Amino acid sequence: MKSLQDALYNWLTIKIVTDERPSDTAASETEKMFEAMLIDEHRLSNIEIEKDEIMYYVHFDQNGERKKSRFPRELIEVMLNQINLEPEKYVNYPED
Structure with missing residues (x-):
């Protein structure tokens, strides 16, 4: 994935799901x-997440510099909200 912003968005969106559903293997x-x-x-390290009522903030080190990206909560939480609304569509199948 070429764009750091896209990679952070995708990671944060699924990270929120795994935090809520730690047994969801997929x-x-x-x-x-x-x-x-x-x-x-992207050579990131020391990745940390914080949130407020409106945004998620992802803090990270890259190339010796501390940086921050932000994302609206409504965009990041859309997948988790969908799973919570229709849990029957998101069954966790155990590994064999």
């Missing part, structure tokens, strides 16, 4: 994939 695997992209492709 979400967990997807989060690990996006986190690896952030670390390996």
Whole structure:
């Protein structure tokens, strides 16, 4: 994924799901994939999340510099909200 902003958005969206549903294996695997992209492709470290009533803020180090991106909560939480509205569509299938 070329864009750091896209990679952060995708990672944060699925991270919110895995935080709420820690036993969701598909979400967990997807989060690990996006986190690896952030670390390996974009060279991020010390990634931290904070939120307020309107935004999520992702703080990170890149190339020796502390940086921050922000995302509206309504965009980040859309997947989690969809799962919570229709949980029967998002069944967690255990690994064999």
